[in-house]
Amino acid sequence: MPAPFRRPPSTLLPPALAGALLSTPGLVALFVLALALGEPMRAHADALVTPAAPLGILSLQFACAAEGAGAILAMWDEEARQHARLSLYWDMGFAPAYGIALAALSERFAAYRAGWDPGRGSRQPAVLAWLPLVAAAADIVENALHLILIDAGDPAISTAACALALVKWGLLAAWLTATIVAMPRTLTDWLRRR
DSSP, rough: OOGGGSSOOGSSSSSSHHHHHSSSHHHHHHHHHHHHHHHHHHHHHHOOSSEEEEEHHHHHHOOHHHHHHHHHHHHHOHHHHHHHHHHHHHHHHHHHHHHHHHHHHHHHHHHHHHTTTTTBEEEEEEEEHHHHHEEEEEEEHHHHHHHHHHHHHHHHGGHHHHHHHHHHHHHHHHHHHHHHHHHHHHHHHHHHOO
């Protein structure tokens, strides 16, 4: 495992900033920021629903074949393409916001686990905190590829963009699954220490 992934992401930040992000007000602020950036993204994405793209921009994300992406782009007029661009631009801010928020939440949950020391022992909590950050990075590159796809109209780009979308969603699903599995023990450990 590469060295940076062995420790929680917050250890790479100045201690004061890490403490602020991991505090309750910091977590609330991160989630409010993610929601604030996510709402305009969703509003623009809703304008993209067509028979070829029943899930709007998500349909384009999962159009791995050039033919599927081409069919979606052919259904979108210039106004719809502008909505797609704006949705992707909002997602460029939303991705780091949700990545940082979920990573901070992971570290906060790990702190509730009895006996977990980020400097030694199980590295699962550290790896878990990195998953949403790597997913957010994949999301940003995927968004850039989709912007190129929309502007260049070359559906061949859709395969790479789709691969990144699958990586992003896979990492987020792994994070969610691991978090749900760890939740009973985390809550039990937290309640015992109270």
